[in-house]
Amino acid sequence: MTPVKEKLKVDPIKSGTVIDHITAGKALVIADVLNLNPPENLMMIGVNLHSRKMGAKDILKIENRRLTEDEMNSIALISPTATIIAIKDFVVVEKRHPAIPDTISDKLICPNPNCVTNVEQIPTRFEVVDRDPVSVRCHYCEKKYAIQDVQFKF
Amino acid sequence: MQNLVSMRQVNKDEILRLIDLAAQIEQGKIKPDLSGKLGALLFFEPSTRTLFSFDTAIKRMGGNSIVMAGAGSTSVKKGESLADTLMTINQYADFIVMRHKVEGAARLATEVVDIPVINAGDGTNQHPTQAMLDLYSIFKTQGTLQNLTIAMIGDLRLGRTVHSLAQALSEFNPTFYFASPGHLQMPRYIKDELRAKNVRFEEVEDIKPIIPKLDVMYVTRIQKERFAVLEDYEKVKDAYIITPDVLTRVKDNFVLMHPLPRVNEITTDVDKERYAYYFQQARNGVFMRQAIISQLLQLV
Numbered sequence: 001m002t003p004v005k006e007k008l009k010v011d012p013i014k015s016g017t018v019i020d021h022i023t024a025g026k027a028l029v030i031a032d033v034l035n036l037n038p039p040e041n042l043m044m045i046g047v048n049l050h051s052r053k054m055g056a057k058d059i060l061k062i063e064n065r066r067l068t069e070d071e072m073n074s075i076a077l078i079s080p081t082a083t084i085i086a087i088k089d090f091v092v093v094e095k096r097h098p099a100i101p102d103t104i105s106d107k108l109i110c111p112n113p114n115c116v117t118n119v120e121q122i123p124t125r126f127e128v129v130d131r132d133p134v135s136v137r138c139h140y141c142e143k144k145y146a147i148q149d150v151q152f153k154f
Numbered sequence: 155m156q157n158l159v160s161m162r163q164v165n166k167d168e169i170l171r172l173i174d175l176a177a178q179i180e181q182g183k184i185k186p187d188l189s190g191k192l193g194a195l196l197f198f199e200p201s202t203r204t205l206f207s208f209d210t211a212i213k214r215m216g217g218n219s220i221v222m223a224g225a226g227s228t229s230v231k232k233g234e235s236l237a238d239t240l241m242t243i244n245q246y247a248d249f250i251v252m253r254h255k256v257e258g259a260a261r262l263a264t265e266v267v268d269i270p271v272i273n274a275g276d277g278t279n280q281h282p283t284q285a286m287l288d289l290y291s292i293f294k295t296q297g298t299l300q301n302l303t304i305a306m307i308g309d310l311r312l313g314r315t316v317h318s319l320a321q322a323l324s325e326f327n328p329t330f331y332f333a334s335p336g337h338l339q340m341p342r343y344i345k346d347e348l349r350a351k352n353v354r355f356e357e358v359e360d361i362k363p364i365i366p367k368l369d370v371m372y373v374t375r376i377q378k379e380r381f382a383v384l385e386d387y388e389k390v391k392d393a394y395i396i397t398p399d400v401l402t403r404v405k406d407n408f409v410l411m412h413p414l415p416r417v418n419e420i421t422t423d424v425d426k427e428r429y430a431y432y433f434q435q436a437r438n439g440v441f442m443r444q445a446i447i448s449q450l451l452q453l454v
């Protein structure tokens with residue numbers, strides 16, 4: 001597949017953010033986590049696109065939206081391969097490979113139903129224990145989970 | 155050390171320091187003075203045995219205690235948050251000993267109060283004072299924690315005691331044998347942690363061949379209440395019954411440990427054998443809890 005063909009599938013945006021090299025199948029999860037609402041954010045999603053580097057990838061383009069440091073960290077957890085590109089007037093102004101944070105505050109829901117964070121009204125906290133693949137340990141119940149088994153708070 | 159919530163946060167040096175302190179307290183060389191101090195024993199989940207052990211430790215040092223046993227009689231029933239209950243207790247007591255069926259409850263307590271918190275068991279997660287008294291018992295009988303061969307037998311899946319103990323001992327170059335019936339094996343995450351630390355362990359079905367190699371055998375109860383179907387419990391409950399006949403070829407330094415209460419996994423005719431150590435183990439618990447309280451309140 002040629003780059004031209006890919007461009008046809010997902011149009012360029014004037015200003016905003018492009019998230020490229022997303023692990024195939026994770027673009028919708030990222031859209032959820034970023035709390036993107038279609039009426040406010042013009043958004044284009046490409047799923048299972050051909051990638052020379054990755055085989056298959058997703059891509060997400062959001063008009064008129066810059067991401068916070070915090071949001072970029074969340075994206076790194078969902079797809080460590082993601083590249084985040086800031087666009088202004090069709091020009092790339094910044095390119096970032098977000099880092100997986102050491103701790104994750106109040107973004108994840110502990111899958112353990114008997115964890116105090118699911119019984120009391122308190123924020124969750126996880127420590128990242130492995131990075132490839134990502135696994136996290138609950139600061140409270142101390143149970144360890146693969147990141148794909150953990151739900152994000154929306 | 156400000157709190158004792160999880161064995162994950164107790165390093166090798168701290169383990170050895172607490173063991174040394176417990177030994178000095180037991181031998182009467184150190185007499186910590188807890189007079190004028192009040193411990194709040196908050197047992198949201200009942201456990202008479204652990205409660206008595208802590209209360210004995212406190213009173214042996216001249217301290218006082220207020221006790222909440224079971225959540226039934228308190229505001230917990232009225233829907234008060236755990237944080238509010240703890241903040242109130244924080245106004246009364248000098249330290250908190252807490253048992254709760256919810257995992258992470260003791261960790262939360264440390265973030266809410268400004269007095270020391272001791273975790274006396276949080277669900278299936280941690281029970282660090284049990285792990286510490288087990289380590290003290292092993293040290294007392296073996297003279298070291300280093301290079302020991304230890305078998306753990308019974309419910310290894312849900313028994314937090316054996317998890318904490320295996321994790322703590324993994325710093326001391328042990329050799330482990332694990333024997334458990336049916337689906338009650340040591341969880342994968344514990345085995346992964348042991349592998350990561352290059353700890354030798356083997357899962358065995360037949361315990362006979364390993365008996366002559368053992369320094370310590372640690373037996374746990376198979377808990378009926380953990381089984382949804384009674385027949386499943388009946389199937390596995392008698393898988394490993396320890397009798398004097400099972401232990402005929404043991405080493406001179408061999409000891410048999412059990413966190414108590416036992417049901418039938420160690421027969422009562424074992425009790426008179428010199429290696430039967432479980433009641434002394436319970437006694438050691440008081441000295442270790444004295445050591446832990448003294449350390450956290452900086453009495454020593």
Ligand SMILES: [Zn+2]
Binds near residue numbers: 111141143
């Ligand atoms: Zn948790």
